[in-house]
Amino acid sequence: MSWKAMLLLTGLCESGGLQAQEAVVATGVCARLAPQTGLKQQRDGTWRANMLGGIGATLFGGTTGASFLVGPIEGSTADQHFEKACAQMGAEIGCNLVEPARITIGTKSGNASADVAAGETAHVGMKGRYLTCREGN
Numbered sequence: 500m501s502w503k504a505m506l507l508l509t510g511l512c513e514s515g516g517l518q519a520q521e522a523v524v525a526t527g528v529c530a531r532l533a534p535q536t537g538l539k540q541q542r543d544g545t546w547r548a549n550m551l552g553g554i555g556a557t558l559f560g561g562t563t564g565a566s567f568l569v570g571p572i573e574g575s576t577a578d579q580h581f582e583k584a585c586a587q588m589g590a591e592i593g594c595n596l597v598e599p600a601r602i603t604i605g606t607k608s609g610n611a612s613a614d615v616a617a618g619e620t621a622h623v624g625m626k627g628r629y630l631t632c633r634e635g636n
Contacts, residue, residue: 528596528613528621529632535611536604538632546632550606550625565625566605567594572614575599593624595636604630 529546538546550563569584585594
């Protein structure tokens with residue numbers, strides 16, 4: 500086999516492997532919020548993002564914060580569980596999400612939102628400088 504044919508075959512095998520990796524899509528509320536907020540999955544399965552971030556904040560200090568809004572998704576009606584979805588629990592403010600709902604998170608980078616699909620539950624919150632997300636409650 501010529502070296503050109505081997506190179507072409509290697510290229511095809513590598514591109515097929517990349518397509519297989521791209522086909523694996525993370526699911527869940529946290530995975531849908533991740534691209535918008537910078538959440539990264541931790542080893543224990545939770546998601547976390549340092550909202551302070553950057554060398555400037557490390558050297559000179561800074562502040563961070565987030566706002567949380569939980570409401571109905573299109574086609575559903577407002578329910579009482581939305582009113583009590585978010586609460587302060589010690590040093591953390593968090594929202595327990597139960598489907599159907601939409602969470603909107605406001606940060607200095609802008610707003611991020613995701614729908615809680617049928618059968619999903621999640622806890623999204625802010626503790627210290629970290630935005631956190633955990634599937635299930």
